[in-house]
């Protein structure tokens with residue numbers, strides 16, 4: 001694995017660093033918006049005094065701190081694969097380029113010594129998982145990865161209740177940001193309550209210090225709702241998602257194709273409105289992750 005010099009220096013100087021995933025721009029968002037969003041996230045962090053570390057696999061090399069050109073290359077590559085943790089050895093040995101999921105990114109970020117990570121919405125338990133066993137590797141990997149993850153809950157295409165149960169079973173520390181309503185990715189409120197909240201970045205940083213001093217092995221998830229004025233209309237959300245799930249069933253799609261399929265389908269059915277929400281969710285999470293990284297460094 002390669003760690004970019006800027007990231008290595010920031011870590012050595014104990015300056016704030018935030019890890020960013022690459023599946024969001026290789027598989028989650030359509031071109032050309034994908035690369036614009038990825039680069040803007042980096043610019044926003046730098047403007048806030050935080051070193052961004054976008055993580056992905058470039059022609060077989062797991063890279064922590066992709067350059068602008070490398071982000072453009074991954075974002076335009078038609079053969080780019082989706083790299084969860086189990087796919088890392090394949091991508092490396094077979095010299096493939098890959099967008100790393102939350103699972104793949106969290107693993108590489110923690111190995112590089114990065115403490116804070118931002119995504120849009122975590123993976124979780126898919127609907128129908130009682131039959132298919134389809135649960136994102138994001139959850140078990142976070143259970144064994146000491147990182148703080150900012151996410152707008154789990155993606156609303158999932159079984160949110162089951163995902164919350166699995167977060168509990170897997171001993172992933174979970175707090176809302178200024179709320180005890182669990183966010184629903186496209187929606188500020190998924191309809192589920194959680195037990196605890198933090199009210200500012202300093203309190204989130206306190207959780208990291210407590211976790212580390214106790215030796216608790218897994219991740220802390222800070223569930224950050226999209227501001228209500230940016231959320232998708234709940235009625236439109238429910239209707240479009242119902243149609244997308246039915247279409248996925250009819251086409252027999254599952255496994256690692258399920259998440260990109262559903263996100264794309266919802267984006268098209270909402271004529272891009274869900275895409276704007278997805279981007280707003282992500283920017284909101286990147287900003288909070290930056291503030292937490294600063295609190296942790298300061």
Ligand code: PSU
Pocket residue numbers: 021023024027028029084100101102103119120121122123124135136137138255256257258259263278282
């Ligand atoms: N958040 C987004 N868009 C995405 C993802 C997250 O706003 O595309 C990606 C993340 O990389 C996450 C993955 O890890 O979706 C989950 O896929 P799966 O359910 O196959 O594990």
Ligand code: MN
Pocket residue numbers: 134135136137255256258
């Ligand atoms: Mn899956």
